[in-house]
Amino acid sequence: MKILLVEDEEGIASLIRRGLEKANLSVDRAPDGTTGLQMARERTYSLVILDLMLPGINGLRICEALRAEQNPVPILMLTARDAVEDRVRGLETGADDYLPKPFDFAELLARVRALLRRDKVHRTRVIRIADLELDTAQRRVTRAGVEIGLSHREYDLLEALASRESQILTRDVILDRVWMDEDSLSNTVDVYIGALRKKVDAGHEVKLIQTVRGVGYTLRAPMVGESP
Numbered sequence: 001m002k003i004l005l006v007e008d009e010e011g012i013a014s015l016i017r018r019g020l021e022k023a024n025l026s027v028d029r030a031p032d033g034t035t036g037l038q039m040a041r042e043r044t045y046s047l048v049i050l051d052l053m054l055p056g057i058n059g060l061r062i063c064e065a066l067r068a069e070q071n072p073v074p075i076l077m078l079t080a081r082d083a084v085e086d087r088v089r090g091l092e093t094g095a096d097d098y099l100p101k102p103f104d105f106a107e108l109l110a111r112v113r114a115l116l117r118r119d120k121v122h123r124t125r126v127i128r129i130a131d132l133e134l135d136t137a138q139r140r141v142t143r144a145g146v147e148i149g150l151s152h153r154e155y156d157l158l159e160a161l162a163s164r165e166s167q168i169l170t171r172d173v174i175l176d177r178v179w180m181d182e183d184s185l186s187n188t189v190d191v192y193i194g195a196l197r198k199k200v201d202a203g204h205e206v207k208l209i210q211t212v213r214g215v216g217y218t219l220r221a222p223m224v225g226e227s228p
């Protein structure tokens, strides 16, 4: 889970970064609007904290651009106190919430947590790939109608793969998404994939978890005519 912080003021940026890191959230920071927009396009973030007044491209235009590209990332906009018009415009351009400056860090953290939670709820759904079914609300998994018991981590790994069906995820991306910023060795992923295969694929003719040699892993149903 990674947060993008687009903020040009060094003092505020480092205060926010330190606070979020203390709360176990990892942060990338962009010091201007142009870099911020580019980073938001290139990486998948769990949340963008976007200052309104920025050198380069301002916060409203970044927000507009991301929404025009159908980027669903939650956006928390930092606005000047009492600039009601800015807040309204922020929400109109697709920001999910706003926080007037100056703010208490506790208030920022509460908003951040609420948005991360809300995003999770929004994404809740049932994922079906062939006869595999993930109920993301209840974190329950079945294959051919039979429930599979998974550890917390195994479930996270399976959901990371299943929610990006047919996309190849590298070990680094998996480590980043499932293990977040904890220190883990890349063979951790291989070990967990092995465990997941035993539970999800063993005993089934069709193998859903596939290794892409030298790259990473993907979860997909074999195409018609392809050997399982």
Ligand code: CA
Pocket (backbone or CB within 6 Å): 007, 008, 009, 051, 052, 053, 054
């Ligand atoms: Ca600023």
